[in-house]
Every structure is written in C-alpha cells, then in structure tokens.
Amino acid sequence: MxxxxxxxxxxxxxxxxxxxxxxxxxxxxxxxxxxxxxxxxxxxxxxxxxxxxxxxxxxxxxxxxxxxxxxxxxxxxxxxxxxxxxxxxxxxxxxxxxxxxxxxxxxxxxxxxxxxxxxxxxxxxxxxxxxxxxxxxxxxxxxxxxxxxxxxxxxxxxxxxxxxxxxxxxxxxxxxxxxxxxxxxxxxxxxxxxxxxxWRGTVKPEFYDWPHGGVLQKQIDMQNPPKKILFILNESWGTFIPEHGAVNPSVDAPLINIPNVQLIAQGENPALHSTIMGELRELCDLKAKSSNFILGPFDKFKQCVPVHLQKEGYLVQAFHGSYSKMYDRKDWYPHMGLQNARFFPQFSNIKQCHSFPGACDYNIVHDVSAANKAAQGKSFIYWLTLDTHHPYSEKDILGNYTYDCKQPIFDGRQEACRNLNLQHQFFTVLANEIKAGGFKDTDIVVVGDHSPPIMLDKYKDSFKEDSVPFIHVRVH
Structure with a gap:
C-alpha cells in the first residue's frame, strides 16, 4: 500500500x-x-x-x-x-x-x-x-x-x-x-x-505669524528698548530631560555668576526644528511653510526687530561663523534689516572649528565685543552661533569636560553629553569676555534656535523636542 x-x-x-x-x-x-x-x-x-x-x-x-x-x-x-x-x-x-x-x-x-x-x-x-x-x-x-x-x-x-x-x-x-x-x-x-x-510641497515660504511669539520681543520692550542689545541665537541649545535639576541650571551659570551681570529672566519658549525657522521666529515673530526664503515675498519682514530698530536710529550688525551662501542668508538677511552682516571669512581670526565648517565662536566673540564697544550710539547686534552644531565634535571642546560623559546619566547619550559640554563652553567664553570689559551697559538675550538633533546616541530623547531655553541678562 x-x-x-x-x-x-x-x-x-x-x-x-x-x-x-x-x-x-x-x-x-x-x-x-x-x-x-x-x-x-x-x-x-x-x-x-x-x-x-x-x-x-x-x-x-x-x-x-x-x-x-x-x-x-x-x-x-x-x-x-x-x-x-x-x-x-x-x-x-x-x-x-x-x-x-x-x-x-x-x-x-x-x-x-x-x-x-x-x-x-x-x-x-x-x-x-x-x-x-x-x-x-x-x-x-x-x-x-x-x-x-x-x-x-x-x-x-x-x-x-x-x-x-x-x-x-x-x-x-x-x-x-x-x-x-x-x-x-x-x-x-x-x-x-x-x-x-x-507631494511636491510648497515652493514659496508663505510667511505668517508665529502664534507663541519669539523670546526677543517678549524680553525687549520695543517701545522703550535699551541703548545696546546683543541678541544671540544659540545653535542647538536645548533643555536636557533625563536629569534631576543639576545639569540645565549649570549650563548657562557662567553668565549669571558675574558681579556686574543682572539676571532679568530665564525660561523656555516653543520652537520649531531648524535654524532659519528659529531666526524667523526670533527676529520677526513669524514662521514659514518652506525654508526657501529667497523666493519671498518679503512684505512681512517689515515687522522684523532689526527693521524696527533701524528706524529708531540703531546701528544694526550681524555675525555668523558660516558662509553667506548657507541658506542664502546673503539674499534675505537685508530684507530683515541685517544689511551689515559678517560671515566667514570676514573675521579677525578665521580658524575653523569641526562641528560645522566655519569660524570658531570662541574667536568670533572678540569681534562681536569689539563691534559693541565701537558703537557710539544705539546698537543692536545679532549673533548666530555655530560651534554647537551637530555632530558636536569633541575636537571643539577646549580643555577638560565640564560634564563627565562616563557618568551613568549619560549612558547611551554621548552626543547629548558633548552638546552640553560645548554649550557650557560657549557660556564660559561669553562670560570671560564680559569679565574682560566687553558688553558693558548691554542687554544680552540668548535663546536656542531648535532642540539639539541626536543621531548616533542610543537614546534620542535627551532634549525637549518642541521648546528651547532662553536667558536675559543685563551687563552694568
């Protein structure tokens, strides 16, 4: 069978x-x-x-x-x-x-x-x-x-x-x-x-009001602004989440612990996920559906802070360590009132750092300080930083680490740890320039542009996604 x-x-x-x-x-x-x-x-x-x-x-x-x-x-x-x-x-x-x-x-x-x-x-x-x-x-x-x-x-x-x-x-x-x-x-x-x-998406930016408002116009009274203003849009400065109250306050502490510096305010503000959207948010209280700003139209840029301050007799200047062609800033900056903008290599020291190709912020700070001192009348300086850009190169960290990346809190968060070290270094550099006599009688507002992007870390949730920290101090 x-x-x-x-x-x-x-x-x-x-x-x-x-x-x-x-x-x-x-x-x-x-x-x-x-x-x-x-x-x-x-x-x-x-x-x-x-x-x-x-x-x-x-x-x-x-x-x-x-x-x-x-x-x-x-x-x-x-x-x-x-x-x-x-x-x-x-x-x-x-x-x-x-x-x-x-x-x-x-x-x-x-x-x-x-x-x-x-x-x-x-x-x-x-x-x-x-x-x-x-x-x-x-x-x-x-x-x-x-x-x-x-x-x-x-x-x-x-x-x-x-x-x-x-x-x-x-x-x-x-x-x-x-x-x-x-x-x-x-x-x-x-x-x-x-x-x-x-789909193909939006070609023109279609600028419209940012509903939450930018930190700059919340902190600076545009009806009665101070004589000298330094506004710093700080690349990838975010709020660190997995901590117990120790890390975040220490990042910008060097700026506060100076005898002639008065803390006006600090906190957090809603933000989007790109640098130029951060610029649009802070300088103009606007947002856009596309990053292709060069296409305009620029009629809403008339409400930008630099445009307003120029009408009030302020000397407006801008500094950024990267090239003017990046995101076509050379083309749309003037519409924001940033006609006097200095990009790489227009600095006294053009040593390039590693996190993102461009001049090092710890050198640019001297040029910014010199410009602030040289301004005889009312002055507004906008500084977009660069060295804290992803991938947060350890080669840009000078000397010893402030935060030991071998601590348990940074297990699986090495990119985040390097970001925090670079951020603390930036505030230390800025504080040292203040101690050296720079930025006297100046209101300084520092705010993050967007939450720090994380690529190589095991844990991607080190920073709050949709908000950034800010600090407002007055140097006497």
Missing amino acids: SFDKNFPTIIKIANLLKYYFPLRFWIFLLLYLLITNGLFWLAHIFVYSERYIIVLEYIWILPLLFLRRRWSLVLFALVYTVVYIFDILYWIKQFYHYDNIVEFIEILRFIPHAPKLYWLFITVFVLYLAISLFLILKYIVRLCSGRMIWSLGLLYLIFAVFFFDYRGVNLSNRYQTSGWWGSYYETIQNLKFNHEFF
Whole structure:
C-alpha cells in the first residue's frame, strides 16, 4: 500500500507547493530581503535608528525582475532606485526634520559645507545603492523565473489576508517608521501630516505669524528698548530631560555668576526644528511653510526687530561663523534689516572649528565685543552661533569636560553629553569676555534656535523636542 494512492489530495497539494514555492524561490526571497533591508538593519544596530524591518515597496516591484527581459530589468533598476531614495528620505526624517521634498532638495545645495559625518552617510547611501543593484542584477536575478510571479502573488495574498494588519500606520509617526513590515505609501495615505511630504510641497515660504511669539520681543520692550542689545541665537541649545535639576541650571551659570551681570529672566519658549525657522521666529515673530526664503515675498519682514530698530536710529550688525551662501542668508538677511552682516571669512581670526565648517565662536566673540564697544550710539547686534552644531565634535571642546560623559546619566547619550559640554563652553567664553570689559551697559538675550538633533546616541530623547531655553541678562 503506497502513500500516493491513499492520500492523493495531500500529494497533489504538496506537488503544487513544490512547484510554486520551490526551495530556489525561498533562497531568492531571503537573499533579496537581506540586500534591500540589510543597510537599515545595520543602522538599527549601530545608530539605533527606527525603520520597518521589511519595506513592502521592494516586494511589489519584484515582477519586473522575474520577467528577466532587458526592458523589465532596466525598469526594475529605475523603480528600485526611486524606492531606495524614498526609503533614505524617510529614514533621514527621524534625525533631520523637514516638511517636504522640495525643502529637502533645497538643503542639498549646501552639502559641500556640511560636516564630514554627513558626507560619510551620503557616501554609504550611494555605495549601497550601487552595490545592491549590482548584486541583484548580476547574481540574484539568476534565481528568478517568470513562474515566480505566481508564487509571489500567492504568497502576498496569504500575507494580506492572514498577517497584514496595518501595523505600519499604527507604529509610525511623522519622523520615523517602525514595525515588522510596512508600506510607505500606506503610511503617507493614512497620516495626514505626511501628505505634504509625499507631494511636491510648497515652493514659496508663505510667511505668517508665529502664534507663541519669539523670546526677543517678549524680553525687549520695543517701545522703550535699551541703548545696546546683543541678541544671540544659540545653535542647538536645548533643555536636557533625563536629569534631576543639576545639569540645565549649570549650563548657562557662567553668565549669571558675574558681579556686574543682572539676571532679568530665564525660561523656555516653543520652537520649531531648524535654524532659519528659529531666526524667523526670533527676529520677526513669524514662521514659514518652506525654508526657501529667497523666493519671498518679503512684505512681512517689515515687522522684523532689526527693521524696527533701524528706524529708531540703531546701528544694526550681524555675525555668523558660516558662509553667506548657507541658506542664502546673503539674499534675505537685508530684507530683515541685517544689511551689515559678517560671515566667514570676514573675521579677525578665521580658524575653523569641526562641528560645522566655519569660524570658531570662541574667536568670533572678540569681534562681536569689539563691534559693541565701537558703537557710539544705539546698537543692536545679532549673533548666530555655530560651534554647537551637530555632530558636536569633541575636537571643539577646549580643555577638560565640564560634564563627565562616563557618568551613568549619560549612558547611551554621548552626543547629548558633548552638546552640553560645548554649550557650557560657549557660556564660559561669553562670560570671560564680559569679565574682560566687553558688553558693558548691554542687554544680552540668548535663546536656542531648535532642540539639539541626536543621531548616533542610543537614546534620542535627551532634549525637549518642541521648546528651547532662553536667558536675559543685563551687563552694568
């Protein structure tokens, strides 16, 4: 008595499964999933990033590969590249917050001035795209056959009916995706705040009022402003969360503990996630739907603080350690009333620091102080700092660390620890300049531009996301 004669139905099912789901199909699928997702699995291990374990878009395009025709392979390569680029764009959102593709493309123009770490990531992304396509089209495709289209269809039908549960939408937010599997298309369609990211987005900024108000106009009485004002927009100064009351007050303590310095106010204020949005918030009490400020229109810039103070007879000056081409500041600064702006290399000491290419703030402070002293009448100086920019290079930390990064509180928070050390260093440098006689009879307002971005730390929640600290002192 043979097994075949007694169980014909089972044998037929087994033969069908063997025909449609041969071992070669499973080997192919395993290798393909490894290639298309491997970079992000490694990133999850080394950078602690979040992303779907398997992105379904890579599965959907497989029929083009299974056909094994010249035209289908070319089309597969093109579509695969688009999916990969979109995959990278969404992955980046968890570290660098941008609203739409147009805004991101505008930022790419400034990559030549970016830190080396960012160049490293770009190189890895490009190399992995080339290597993955080479492996798929040179070797993996040999395991394919047109019959596998039916295999994939049946497998996907089983997956959709019994396993797919929209977990991508449930476990994702506007900055990252997470879960065993998911589709970016599904995520975008189901999350309202991602619609603008998917489409071309806003071209013009469309400036409108910032509902919370900037710190500068809250602290400085524009009807009766002090004779001399130094306003500092402090790059990546945030409020450290995992602490017990010791860290945050000590960061700006050097500025307070000076005999001729009077503390007027300190606290926190709502903020967005980019430097130029911080500039717009603080100098003009505005926000914008796009970072492409160069397109204008600039009619609302008439309400900016520098414009108002110029009308009151103030000498307005601006300092920033980076290049004037960064975010096209040379083009839209004048509309804000910042005609007298000095960028790299227009400083007495043009030594470049490492966190972000540009002059070191601990040198620029002397130029700012000299400009403040030289002003005979009413003066407003705007200083946008630079050295505390991500990735918070340890090479920019002078001398000993104020905060020991080996403390348990900084376990898994090394980027955050370096940021705090650089911030304390900045306030120490500013305090030393005050002690040396700089900024006499000057109101100084310092506020963070945005919450510090965290990329390499295990824990990404070191700083409050939507608010920044500020301090207002008066030097007598």
